[in-house]
Amino acid sequence: MSRPASPGAPSEAHNVLAITPFRRLWISLVLSGLGDWLSLLALVSLAAIFTADAPVLVRYLAIGGVLAVKLAPSVLFSPLVGALTDRLDRRWTMVAGDVLRGLLYVSVPVVGLLAPGFALPWLFIAALLAEIVELLWTGAKDSAVPNLVPRKLLGQADRLGLFTAYGTAPIAALLFAGLASISNVLGVLVPSLASPEADIALYLNGLLFFVAAGIVAGLPIPAHRSAKDTQSPTRDARILPAVFQGLRGSGDPVLLRGLSVGLIATVVAVGAVIGVGRLHAEGLGAGNAGFGVLFAAVLGGMGLGAIAGPRVLKLFSRRRLFGLTAVLAGVVLLFTGAVGDMVLAAVLALVLGVVAGMAWATALTVVTREIEDEHRAAVHAHLNGAARLTLVLSTVLAPVAAGFIGDRALPIGPLTYDLRGGAVVLMAVGLLGVVAAVVAHHRVNRNDPEAGPGLLPELFAALRGVEITEPVAEDDKPSGAFIVIEGGEGAGKSTQVRELTVWLRDQGFEVVSTRQPGATKLGMRLRGLLLDRENSHITPRAEVLLYAADKADHVQQEILPALRRGAVVISDRYTDSLLAYQGAGRDLAVSDIRDISTWAVQDLVPDLTVLLDVRPEEGLSRLSGPADRIESESAEFHDRVRKGFLDLARADPDRYLVLDAREPRERVTREIQKRVRALLPDPVPSASEAVTGMIPVIKND
Numbered sequence: 001m002s003r004p005a006s007p008g009a010p011s012e013a014h015n016v017l018a019i020t021p022f023r024r025l026w027i028s029l030v031l032s033g034l035g036d037w038l039s040l041l042a043l044v045s046l047a048a049i050f051t052a053d054a055p056v057l058v059r060y061l062a063i064g065g066v067l068a069v070k071l072a073p074s075v076l077f078s079p080l081v082g083a084l085t086d087r088l089d090r091r092w093t094m095v096a097g098d099v100l101r102g103l104l105y106v107s108v109p110v111v112g113l114l115a116p117g118f119a120l121p122w123l124f125i126a127a128l129l130a131e132i133v134e135l136l137w138t139g140a141k142d143s144a145v146p147n148l149v150p151r152k153l154l155g156q157a158d159r160l161g162l163f164t165a166y167g168t169a170p171i172a173a174l175l176f177a178g179l180a181s182i183s184n185v186l187g188v189l190v191p192s193l194a195s196p197e198a199d200i201a202l203y204l205n206g207l208l209f210f211v212a213a214g215i216v217a218g219l220p221i222p223a224h225r226s227a228k229d230t231q232s233p234t235r236d237a238r239i240l241p242a243v244f245q246g247l248r249g250s251g252d253p254v255l256l257r258g259l260s261v262g263l264i265a266t267v268v269a270v271g272a273v274i275g276v277g278r279l280h281a282e283g284l285g286a287g288n289a290g291f292g293v294l295f296a297a298v299l300g301g302m303g304l305g306a307i308a309g310p311r312v313l314k315l316f317s318r319r320r321l322f323g324l325t326a327v328l329a330g331v332v333l334l335f336t337g338a339v340g341d342m343v344l345a346a347v348l349a350l351v352l353g354v355v356a357g358m359a360w361a362t363a364l365t366v367v368t369r370e371i372e373d374e375h376r377a378a379v380h381a382h383l384n385g386a387a388r389l390t391l392v393l394s395t396v397l398a399p400v401a402a403g404f405i406g407d408r409a410l411p412i413g414p415l416t417y418d419l420r421g422g423a424v425v426l427m428a429v430g431l432l433g434v435v436a437a438v439v440a441h442h443r444v445n446r447n448d449p450e451a452g453p454g455l456l457p458e459l460f461a462a463l464r465g466v467e468i469t470e471p472v473a474e475d476d477k478p479s480g481a482f483i484v485i486e487g488g489e490g491a492g493k494s495t496q497v498r499e500l501t502v503w504l505r506d507q508g509f510e511v512v513s514t515r516q517p518g519a520t521k522l523g524m525r526l527r528g529l530l531l532d533r534e535n536s537h538i539t540p541r542a543e544v545l546l547y548a549a550d551k552a553d554h555v556q557q558e559i560l561p562a563l564r565r566g567a568v569v570i571s572d573r574y575t576d577s578l579l580a581y582q583g584a585g586r587d588l589a590v591s592d593i594r595d596i597s598t599w600a601v602q603d604l605v606p607d608l609t610v611l612l613d614v615r616p617e618e619g620l621s622r623l624s625g626p627a628d629r630i631e632s633e634s635a636e637f638h639d640r641v642r643k644g645f646l647d648l649a650r651a652d653p654d655r656y657l658v659l660d661a662r663e664p665r666e667r668v669t670r671e672i673q674k675r676v677r678a679l680l681p682d683p684v685p686s687a688s689e690a691v692t693g694m695i696p697v698i699k700n701d
């Protein structure tokens with residue numbers, strides 16, 4: 001008799017933390033994550049303390065140097081160590097990595113005590129060595145995870161890993177601020193400590209790493225990667241190629257560039273606070289404790305913003321929300337630099353973190369909703385890489401810039417204003433961030449399918465929880481062009497929608513390619529219902545209404561807004577499918593269905609309908625995969641549908657282009673281009689087909 005698997009068995013678990021070995025690994029990751037962030041804060045503070053009597057330029061350069069040594073290697077070199085760590089024993093690499101890092105961090109205050117003259121150089125050497133060790137440790141950890149977690153839970157483990165890596169930052173910062181605020185007591189209790197808060201933080205750090213090593217030593221991690229091992233998704237992709245290739249790969253480069261610029265602006269704002277935070281807090285009279293609070297505020301705020309982002313203002317366009325939060329981040333940073341009060345600066349840093357986190361989460365929502373499946377992974381990698389790279393650069397360069405600006409006293413009449421380098425950097429980055437975010441906002445919102453009539457009315461309505469619906473005024477005729485590709489199953493509609501979209505975009509037109517059913521959120525659900533073969537019980541009238549509901553939502557939410565902006569909308573199927581499939585195919589009165597569909601689509605008639613005509617047997621034979629509910633209808637049904645389409649075209653020949661879909665697809669494409677060229681308000685000259693830089697504008701007549 002077979003025994004059921006125990007609830008803790010990896011293959012049975014639904015929550016990755018229910019797997020005991022992974023849970024233990026995770027605890028060790030929390031400890032080493034805390035240690036890592038604590039070491040960053042302590043080393044930056046020590047660099048400031050060791051250079052306390054030096055000119056401000058030297059102090060800022062020392063801080064910039066510590067940040068560069070701590071942050072740059074993991075972003076730039078982590079993909080390179082993957083191959084090396086595959087050859088090392090993973091468990092012992094992690095154990096040795098934790099022990100070595102612990103020893104290196106503990107050595108910094110010890111050397112400071114024994115050889116004060118060598119304290120600063122050793123701080124850099126120890127930090128660099130610890131980062132090199134961390135690279136190997138991370139490689140081993142990434143390839144250990146798939147051994148402890150079944151493949152289906154790797155995504156969950158990856159998300160938890162990311163959450164742990166960043167979530168420990170504000171906790172470590174608060175811990176550091178706590179230690180700093182009792183530094184006087186610590187100094188009295190342990191008089192041998194040169195800089196009590198930083199020294200204690202580094203000793204604590206060592207302890208955290210040693211405990212983490214002890215936990216990992218007991219984990220059942222096979223020594224080497226085996227052929228069947230899945231690679232953990234946490235392993236870093238190469239950042240630079242991801243940044244540049246992702247930018248090229250998207251179907252909507254204007255949107256992607258806008259998202260990149262806006263995100264970079266917010267990330268640079270956060271990096272600037274971290275980079276100049278230590279000496280800025282000192283200028284505000286708060287020292288190490290103030291630095292810890294600023295750090296915790298900005299990174300903790302980011303976490304809160306990232307969680308809150310998808311939940312706030314649900315009725316407000318995500319693209320607009322992204323633009324607004326990016327602009328707000330710049331404005332808040334400007335004030336963070338300008339205020340001369342530590343408490344206010346900390347509150348503003350928290351707000352900055354929240355809006356930056358919201359901008360990040362909102363950008364991801366836009367990508368998930370609007371970037372085509374085949375480009376999405378590349379776009380995610382691009383945004384991730386660009387954000388990490390700019391975070392490191394801005395964190396390192398902000399203190400360098402502040403050092404060169406220096407601290408000055410500006411005489412203003414009888415008063416003097418203390419202008420500190422850190423504050424100037426924060427204000428300048430804030431100002432530049434506002435400009436960059438405004439540009440990003442314009443780019444991202446150029447083709448927003450969700451946007452209401454005006455930003456402020458939409459924002460106020462969303463704040464009140466009311467959705468704004470735009471009435472179609474008589475004189476508010478859409479100015480774009482609406483092209484529909486119709487036909488039976490497998491006629492080549494999607495192929496031709498794709499070709500036409502690329503061709504028109506190359507000519508500089510704004511193109512929205514879409515389909516029925518399934519373009520909106522509701523539409524996707526309806527599509528699932530309508531095409532599921534299990535739903536054989538759907539009655540013909542209900543079917544008409546479900547398809548009509550998809551059309552109503554689609555026209556209101558996507559097609560009309562795009563046409564009003566002047567875009568060319570290309571839809572794979574539209575109302576003629578309803579008339580042909582449900583009217584002719586199901587044998588319902590076509591006139592009834594026409595009334596329902598005209599009402600649903602607010603009388604919107606395409607400027608051109610291309611009918612790709614093919615015998616149903618031939619069209620269906622082109623399709624791969626199991627037939628859906630409609631495809632698996634009888635041959636007679638599909639014959640009636642084909643006849644229904646041809647009857648519609650015959651009744652309105654001016655609006656239709658009927659093409660033989662058995663022709664080679666390139667010829668079909670050329671015929672469609674010929675007809676579309678004549679239709680567009682500013683026709684594309686035949687000679688310009690190879691010219692991609694030309695941007696004809698669709699004008700209002």
Ligand SMILES: Nc1ncnc2c1ncn2[C@@H]1O[C@H](COP(=O)(O)OP(=O)(O)OP(=O)(O)O)[C@@H](O)[C@H]1O
Nearest residue numbers: 488489490491492493494495622661662663664665
């Ligand atoms: N003119 C053509 N001649 C031969 N095959 C074609 C032609 N056009 C498209 N195809 C192929 O037929 C298959 C179906 O094409 P496509 O997905 O574009 O059809 P469709 O009409 O959108 O299908 P569906 O009814 O499922 O939406 C694809 O494999 C495509 O490559």
Ligand SMILES: Cc1cn([C@H]2C[C@H](O)[C@@H](COP(=O)(O)O)O2)c(=O)[nH]c1=O
Nearest residue numbers: 516517547573574577578581582630631
């Ligand atoms: C719009 C519309 C569609 N149908 C049918 C036609 C197809 O079988 C499916 C849609 O899937 P495809 O990917 O476009 O092939 O739905 C319909 O019966 N009525 C309609 O209005």
